[in-house]
Amino acid sequence: MEKLVVHGGTRLTGEVEISGAKNAALPILLASILADSPVLIHNVPRLQDVETSLELLGELGIPHVREDASSYRISPPKEHGHVAPYELVKTMRASILVLGPLLGKCGHAEVSLPGGCAIGARPVNLHIEGMRQMGAEIVVENGYIKARSNGRLRGAHILMDTVSVTGTENLMMAAVLAEGETVIENAAREPEIIDLARFLNTLGADVRHAGSDTIHIHGVDRLHGGEYRVLPDRIETGTFLVAALATQGHIRCTHTQPDFLDAVLKKLTEAGAEIIRGQDWIELKSHGRPKAVNIVTAPHPAFPTDMQAQFIALNSIATGTGVVRETIFENRFMHVPELRRMGAHIDLEGNTAISTGVERLTGAQVMCTDLRASASLVIAGMVAEGITEVERVYHIDRGYEAIERKLGNLGAQIERAQMCPTRIKRTQD
Numbered sequence: 001m002e003k004l005v006v007h008g009g010t011r012l013t014g015e016v017e018i019s020g021a022k023n024a025a026l027p028i029l030l031a032s033i034l035a036d037s038p039v040l041i042h043n044v045p046r047l048q049d050v051e052t053s054l055e056l057l058g059e060l061g062i063p064h065v066r067e068d069a070s071s072y073r074i075s076p077p078k079e080h081g082h083v084a085p086y087e088l089v090k091t092m093r094a095s096i097l098v099l100g101p102l103l104g105k106c107g108h109a110e111v112s113l114p115g116g117c118a119i120g121a122r123p124v125n126l127h128i129e130g131m132r133q134m135g136a137e138i139v140v141e142n143g144y145i146k147a148r149s150n151g152r153l154r155g156a157h158i159l160m161d162t163v164s165v166t167g168t169e170n171l172m173m174a175a176v177l178a179e180g181e182t183v184i185e186n187a188a189r190e191p192e193i194i195d196l197a198r199f200l201n202t203l204g205a206d207v208r209h210a211g212s213d214t215i216h217i218h219g220v221d222r223l224h225g226g227e228y229r230v231l232p233d234r235i236e237t238g239t240f241l242v243a244a245l246a247t248q249g250h251i252r253c254t255h256t257q258p259d260f261l262d263a264v265l266k267k268l269t270e271a272g273a274e275i276i277r278g279q280d281w282i283e284l285k286s287h288g289r290p291k292a293v294n295i296v297t298a299p300h301p302a303f304p305t306d307m308q309a310q311f312i313a314l315n316s317i318a319t320g321t322g323v324v325r326e327t328i329f330e331n332r333f334m335h336v337p338e339l340r341r342m343g344a345h346i347d348l349e350g351n352t353a354i355s356t357g358v359e360r361l362t363g364a365q366v367m368c369t370d371l372r373a374s375a376s377l378v379i380a381g382m383v384a385e386g387i388t389e390v391e392r393v394y395h396i397d398r399g400y401e402a403i404e405r406k407l408g409n410l411g412a413q414i415e416r417a418q419m420c421p422t423r424i425k426r427t428q429d
Ligand SMILES: CC(=O)N[C@H]1[C@@H](OP(=O)(O)OP(=O)(O)OC[C@H]2O[C@@H](n3ccc(=O)[nH]c3=O)[C@H](O)[C@@H]2O)O[C@H](CO)[C@@H](O)[C@@H]1O
Pocket: 023, 026, 093, 094, 120, 121, 122, 123, 124, 125, 126, 127, 162, 163, 164, 165, 166, 167, 188, 305, 306, 328, 329, 330
């Protein structure tokens, strides 16, 4: 098991190229299952979750080759497997996204239930209910969702009780080959939903109004092959910008899409950053110590839960008090006890974290519990006095491409090292 050793006290300066978005690349890779000829996908980030998705495609008997550093060609055969096993699904919740494509294309699918994770229970009832409305027979037994349809799925009018990103994506993917029209109401409006719709439409699907809360999908007989470029990662962009402000630095993120970051850029400005945005870049200049900000997480276009942990790290060293309310996941404050070990003053009251900024954090051994919590600890480590050892770094590798190299190019001092065996044993206990 590896850890990141972060030497604090550096100021981030320079330019960083943003990778393709994890949360767009994963559904797009898995949506390729629906095509009847090869699909070439560009700007796929080098991440553990991408590796897991490719492994899942391999497990289903769907060949894929890497064409260059960030492009993959996926060649779905007419007939292939339909089982997504526990061993793969347990390492990546987004594996649930094979359910819609497999059911829509093959008429049957068996997908292991993903189960809960550090940030919350994360049920998939809305995915299942929506597909049942489209005519699928679904049972959950032995830890698997077993779904079958008698012929093609049928278009349906689906009102989702809660806004769900992967729920909306799964239903969109199930609906593209269904008979007739599907309407998804109370759909998620995240940019990654728009990207998936554009990808599906590139293959000949008819998905309209993605990005609004009511998506219309007219089923078509087949999806052909095609070529597509995944959109830039808004969460990676936001993470680098927060890191720059926390270290009182000056950076430019290139190859990104500023339009999708409005809520985050507004909070960075409130925190004292000077933000300059171009067509595909964002520059952040710091003017002294940041100011703490209040945040409420909510579905897009509001403030993203995936940026909450990074802003709590920022509030920890800012002037004043910042109140952060998490409304999406019931247990997404696992970074707080770790930040406290570094000297942060944070009170937790239910779903609210109240941080009173301190002038200095001090380096400590801390443990990653989930992807964005890990990012917040790395940010805190760069600001802290001394050395911070961020353990269980596999969480960060799920969602950040070459994190220590990219931060290193901006002046951070971060090395990857092996955890010593006795320490691994102790943290696993
Ligand atoms: C791969 C991917 O894109 N992951 C993102 C996706 O996760 P994911 O799609 O899993 O998150 P959802 O949008 O589904 O979750 C939102 C809320 O709905 C609840 N819910 C969801 C589905 C369901 O069937 N029943 C139900 O009750 C969840 O428990 C949660 O409280 O959106 C989250 C919220 O923006 C992000 O943090 C994740 O980074």
